[in-house]
Amino acid sequence: MAKKTVNTIKLGAFVLSGLFFLIVLLYMIGKNSNLFGPSFILKAQFEDVQGLVPGNNVRFSGIQIGTVKRIKILKDTLLEVEMRVDKKMEKIIRNNAFASIGSDGLMGNKVINISPSGQPAPLVAKGEVLNARNGVNTDDMLQTLSKTNDDMAVIAAQLKSTVQRINNSTALWEILNEETLPRNLKRSAVNMQLATARAAAMADDLQAIVSNVKNGKGSAGAILTDSSLAMNLNEAIAKIKGVGETADELAASLHAVIKDVQQDVYNGNGTVNALLKDSTMVTKINSSLDNIQKGTHSFNQNMEALKHNFLFRGYFRRLERQKQREAKKTMAFQEQRPAPADK
Structure with missing residues (x-):
């Protein structure tokens, strides 16, 4: 009987110890403590660990590679996190990789994500401190969402007020109920389309004009591109x-002459004054012109009498025949000239 009791006690102790060991083993496996495989230590320093605790997972490019061993406070603004990482990652992770704090989902446990930089660098050594990168803080994100929610509430209230004002507006509903409004809008759209087409056509014409000017076509193109025309224009401008x-000089000279004439008229000197103010001079000039006219008439009568005089009749006839021959030569020469070609 005593032997049976001892065996029962031994069996109970063995079962309890095995159960305790199984619980501890399951806990360690669940925490991924890497107690049953080779590992090495990496470190990273953060200003805020955002609720990270020992036992949280460490990932490399999304793959589970270790756990957080401990968190040590270096000073009031700096915390150091020690990570136990699988030994195989010692040949993969490089010392220019970045460590950041993230989370499993929106409200999950914190994790450390190690991301490669993509640049060549030596492999990490045991105890090396990786570069830290600030991750997204869930509290900051929630605060931002809360502020956004408040803004959305304000916008919704303003939108509600606007909708109520629209519903209470009789003028707006009268406009919306107007039967001719769609037709007028359609006509306006057609007019806008026509105006746009005309503007496009004008733009094309303007582009063609500019192209012709650049290529030296037309008067404007010739003015802008023909160097000889520019020289001719410069010469014309100079002329x-x-x-x-010269006109200024002539104007100055004419002004001086007019000034002298005015001075002679005012002083009673010169021919102009005699012509304008001396009545006897005018009478004499009229008499002289009358005598000249009479003398010319008498001279014409004498010349006509000489043409019929038998002494000078032959001379005047020869002159008449010579004039006729010259007129015939001129007419023959004009008939032989070729007609000008039509342009």
Whole structure:
């Protein structure tokens, strides 16, 4: 009987110890503590670990590679995290990789994500401190979402007020109930389309004009591209300038002459004054012109009498025949000239 009791006690102790060991083993496996495989230590320093605790997972490019061993406070603004990483990753992770704190889902446990930089660098050594990168803080994200929610509530209230004002507006509903409004809008759209087409056509025409000007076509193109025309224009401008200067000189001379004439008229001197103010001079000039006219008439009568005089009749006939021959030669020469070609 005593032997049976001892065996029962031994069996119970063995079962309890096995159960305790199984619980511890399951806990360690669940925490991925890597107690049953080779590992090495890596470190990273953060200003805020955002609720990270020992036992949280460590991932490399999304793959589970270790766990957080401990978190040590270096100073009031700096925390150091020690990570136990699988030994096989010692030949993969490089010392320029970045460590950041993330989370499993939106509200899951914190994890450390190690991301490669993509640049060549030596492999990590045991105890090496990786570069830290600030991750997305869930608290900050929730605060931002809360602020966004408040803004959305304000916008919804304003939108509700706007909808109520629209519903209470009789003028707006009268416009919407107007039967001719769609037809007018359609006509306006057609007019806008026509205006746009005309504007496009004008733009094409303007582009063609600019192209022709650049290629030297037309008057404007010739002016802008023909160097000889530019020289001719410069010469013409110079000549116009010279003519202007000459005109200025002539105007000055004419002004001086007019001034002298005015002075003679005012002083009673000169021929102009005699012509304008001396009545006897005018009478004499009229008499002289009358005598000249009478003398010319008498001279014409004498010349006509000489043509019929038998002494000078032959001379005048020869002159008449010579004039006729010259007129015939001129007419023959004009008939032999070729007609000008039509342009």
